[in-house]
Amino acid sequence: MDAELKGKSLLVREYLSSVAFNNITRLAFGKRFMDSNGVVNEQGQEFKKITHDGIKITAKLSIAEYIPWIRWMFKVEQDALDKFAADRDHLTRVIMEEHIKSGNTKQHFVDALLTLQKQYDISEDTIIGLLWDMIAAGMDTATISTEWAMAELVRNPRVQRKAQEELDRVVGPDRIMTEADVPKLPYLQCIVKESLRLHPPTPLMLPHRASANVKIGGYDIPKGSIVHVNVWAIARDPAYWKNPEEFRPERFMEEDIDMKGTDYRLLPFGAGRRICPGAQLAINLITSSLGHLLHQFTWSPQPGVKPEEIDLSENPGTVTYMRNPVKAVVSPRLSAVHLYKRVESDM
Numbered sequence: 001m002d003a004e005l006k007g008k009s010l011l012v013r014e015y016l017s018s019v020a021f022n023n024i025t026r027l028a029f030g031k032r033f034m035d036s037n038g039v040v041n042e043q044g045q046e047f048k049k050i051t052h053d054g055i056k057i058t059a060k061l062s063i064a065e066y067i068p069w070i071r072w073m074f075k076v077e078q079d080a081l082d083k084f085a086a087d088r089d090h091l092t093r094v095i096m097e098e099h100i101k102s103g104n105t106k107q108h109f110v111d112a113l114l115t116l117q118k119q120y121d122i123s124e125d126t127i128i129g130l131l132w133d134m135i136a137a138g139m140d141t142a143t144i145s146t147e148w149a150m151a152e153l154v155r156n157p158r159v160q161r162k163a164q165e166e167l168d169r170v171v172g173p174d175r176i177m178t179e180a181d182v183p184k185l186p187y188l189q190c191i192v193k194e195s196l197r198l199h200p201p202t203p204l205m206l207p208h209r210a211s212a213n214v215k216i217g218g219y220d221i222p223k224g225s226i227v228h229v230n231v232w233a234i235a236r237d238p239a240y241w242k243n244p245e246e247f248r249p250e251r252f253m254e255e256d257i258d259m260k261g262t263d264y265r266l267l268p269f270g271a272g273r274r275i276c277p278g279a280q281l282a283i284n285l286i287t288s289s290l291g292h293l294l295h296q297f298t299w300s301p302q303p304g305v306k307p308e309e310i311d312l313s314e315n316p317g318t319v320t321y322m323r324n325p326v327k328a329v330v331s332p333r334l335s336a337v338h339l340y341k342r343v344e345s346d347m
């Protein structure tokens, strides 16, 4: 950890976004755009601008999906969308060419798609579309979920301490946590579940269109209607949850409730045919991030702020960010300084 950060109040989101950015670009393209000092190169800046523009434009255009007769008002956004798509496709083609030329054929998502391209006759446009589906759906959601979990942990020092006790027991002070430790960290896993219960990043899931006239729960849903499932409300319904507003990971120790589409009380990743294909990856990323953050540091509110004053209000939207991003003061927990050094990773 940089010495100048010790005892300072940090904007947690800033660090989590960098982690998500590096994770997703490595997964998709086998490439890091950020050097070991955190400086993003030119191609990375372009990548960031494209993802940022994409989110902004599609959020605006989605309004026209619900009220089709106002579509004429979105001519500027439609033009911006076309430009965004052209920039995105150009950048992706450049990266794919570099990837092929470099002979780097490890199992990144782009390799998997290029390997299957001939066998399944997949067009280049489809490959680009699939890569960007993964980037768009995976980058912000994992960051947002980890940020909410961190806010809850700063707000609930009891839970934070209990998770650290578990990490100290299983991992100890002389090494950092690895993926192999996760099955031995049930409380940490329950924290991830409890956080996704209270703060699903897509509270209304993604929109679905009814393919036939159906009746559900006494309501007639005509063919063609856009349907949202309010998984946020279901996961806070007192009919199914005891003290639903309370952040209490222990509830999942008492009853093991699945969150990958089989138990309809808890559906942060949706269910059925269109369930999130990145669910397990997201769970692994969030668990691993939280495990490292809690094992290596203690997180406290900023001076003058009591834990219970951490603001949990939401910014409404299809994707729910914290309205006031959590800030926290960190103190290192491990005495061996070398454990805080950056580790070169094999890509």
Ligand code: HEM
Binding pocket: 133, 134, 135, 137, 138, 139, 141, 142, 145, 200, 201, 202, 205, 206, 207, 208, 268, 269, 270, 271, 272, 273, 274, 275, 276, 277, 278, 279, 281, 282, 283
């Ligand atoms: C905490 C993190 C995440 C949450 C809460 C989440 C949640 C969701 C939800 C609710 C859906 C819609 C499911 C439905 O309509 O039934 C979805 C779809 C999707 N997710 Fe995720 N997701 C997360 C992370 C990821 C990651 C890391 C990836 C990939 C790297 C990803 C890729 C996708 C894709 C491609 C779809 C569209 C699937 C389709 O329409 O068939 N997601 N996600």
